[in-house]
Amino acid sequence: MIARTRGLPGNFRAPRSLRKQLLAVSLLILSGLLILIGVLQYVLMRNFIYSNRAEAMETQIRSVPYDFFNLPGEVNGTGNRHPGDRRPLLLDAHTTIAIYSPDGSFRDLQEETLSASPAPRMSSAEYIRLLKLTPDKSTGDYRLITAGDGREHLAVFMKLGRPGAARMLLQMSVETGPLKDVILRQLLIYGALSVAALLAGLLLYLPALRKTLIPLSNMGKSAQIIDAGNLNVRFPVEQGQLEIDQLSQSFNGMLERLEISFQNEREAKEQMRRFAADASHELRTPLTSIYGFLEVLLRGAADNREQLYSALNSMHGEARRINKLVEDLLLLARMDGAPQLRVKHVLLDELIEEMRPQLLVLAGERNVLFDLSGGIRCLVDPDQIKQVLLNLFHNAVQHTDAEHGSIHISLHVHGEAAELTVKDNGSGISAEHLPHVFDRFYRSDSSRTRKYGGSGLGLSITQAIAEAHQGEITVSSPPGEGACFKVSLPVCRIS
Template sequence: MTPPKLTDAQYEEALKRAGAVNRKKEETDYHIAKDDQGREQLVVLRPLGAAGRAQGLVQISTGTASLKDALNKQLLLFVCLAVLALAAGLITLLAVLRRTLSPLSELVDRVERIDAGNLDERFPATPIPSEIGRLSASLGGMLDRLNSSFEAEKEAKEQMRQFVADASHELRTPLTSIHGFLEVLLRGASSRPEQLEKALRSMYGESERLKKLVEDLLALAKLDRAESLKASEGELSETVREMEPQLRMLAGNRQVDFQLQHGLRCRYDAYKIKQVILNLFHNAVQHTDAATGSIKLSLDRAEGGVRLAVSDNGTGIEAVHLPHVFDRFYRSDSSRTRKYGGSGLGLSISRAIAEAHGGTIEARSEPGRETVFTIILPF
């Protein structure tokens, strides 16, 4: 095998570098050249002599075919390993994606099944904290809120339907009565003074009841619209004292006791609070004996506000009726309430006014012994 020959310039350059003073001993010149048969060989040039005093060069050459074969085998090995690693990574990735996206696909399927008539659908719980788990929890919370909103809307519609039905019933009764008396008058009763006066008095009473009912309905409508109260800071005991003559007159022969703590100030609408006190006091008068009845109105400090209580020793309220006394048109004894011309709206109006002030109203009763209505207004 004839060794390849480099150009004179390459030999001179290699010799020049070999003679350099600062040349390191292990430095070697490498070249790729072809022999006379066109085969590629690796040529190595080594200097002769000590470093910095090179006297010649030694050329060593070997074929690159074996080196290329070894490199190609290494390259093929690395490519195969890379392909295997890629395949293993893809398999692992697909498994992870399938495990990750399966709950998401289930969420999508459940969302598609949900509509206004099917809000009971619930999303699966993801045991491992993840973004999908947070999404599932968020969707579940949103669904609960939507369900609550729909239930509240259904309840409001049912209450409105019941309210309209009750209001129509209450309005129909006095109108029917007035219509009946007018028919009697048209049939000739107007020519008899005693029947005429009786009919007119009855019509007047029914018209007063009708007027009161309409006024109560208008008051509730205004409170339902969250009409702003004309609230100002004042001493509630002074407002109650202003009503004392009117309340004692309304009580008749019943015993009335005022226990008012002075110096309690809060923000309230005096006109509205007077309406509440009058409603509660009138309710106590209706359900106590005219001769032995006793009504107490007290005012003191409560936690976070002022407490106003109206109590009586009347017939009381049965436990089954107590949770409903503030419902509109609710009457535990309709015949007794009709006797006094009530419509079942007074306590509803009282609760609406108390809540409009940011306060609360509640009732407790021991049938045959005591009934207490308590209002708490915030400072």
């Protein structure tokens, strides 16, 4: 449902285009400003014209001879002229002069001024108040008076009379109609110019607005083609508008996080699928073997003591294999969640020396070299670190020759880390298999074929333990030089 514009008639619907909305709002604001300017111009111009006319009328009054205002019959035989002897005072046809006496008489000098209309008259109380308030000097003050015919007059007042005598109030007024006509013409000119300015602004603003909104349109086009299948698309940046560029960068950051999240989810699903398939395969092999031996026994082999013991020993071996696989899976599950380590400060060289007899037994006829730096103390779980060394050493034993094989174990400090290295002179690992050696159930039949039926989880467990100790494990295998596994652990201090 389209929202209605607030403050506009109910049947008016706001345009849905942002360009049209901005244009409409801009024109409305500009129109409101022009109307406000017009009102202020009218008020200021009206006051300015009225004040100028009032000052001109005061000046005009003071230029009239004083004897022109003598009342008739007042000075006969004294040398003063009678009213009939006075020349008419030539004023504007809309200008009137009148005199108010303190006795309440009001004399309109329409005949003497040849005015086209009679002078407007106020109440006696107003004139008496003005007699008290009107100063002797010109001030430019004026009053608006409505005449009997409904016309508005602009009037100025001045005291008339000699010092010590009764003072009269002289009123000079002019119709405001001609003055308003001047103001109206100015307003019409202003209105025409305002309309022309609005039209010119409309013609100039449309192309500028269209160009301004191009970056936003580009973002809209980019957003339309983005979905879960192509999250690598990015919004255009550096389009020349700071706010749009910041918005594009924010959206690009969000898309990058979404892309990483979707990629991790896909990888996790694929890893889970592969893990389930590999675990099923690893479990199926010993279960199939046990099932086969049971069938043999049920068919009568159980009566033969030698065949019975042979089958039982084989099933026992397969059961141990299943048990080891399940234990490894449980250990990996604990490492993937929240691993619970029983850490304490351990001297790594002493820990390795404790394992020396067991490692020599596993090596058999192979040559084992130890290069250990003393005094390297780390905060680790000793049982887990022993399993790391045992897994790496067992892996080296499996892939070296029983008589001519050589395994080198070294422990040194590099920077802030203790590096435990297990290197062998076996067949090595080809380059295409190196990135996958720590994958669960990964097997390299061509270069690292297991000789003793391992499940393919030893190196995965080793990596999980190293990472649980805030360390890491890496592998390198130069052609013809065997394999080298390096475990880095944070060092507490060196004794």
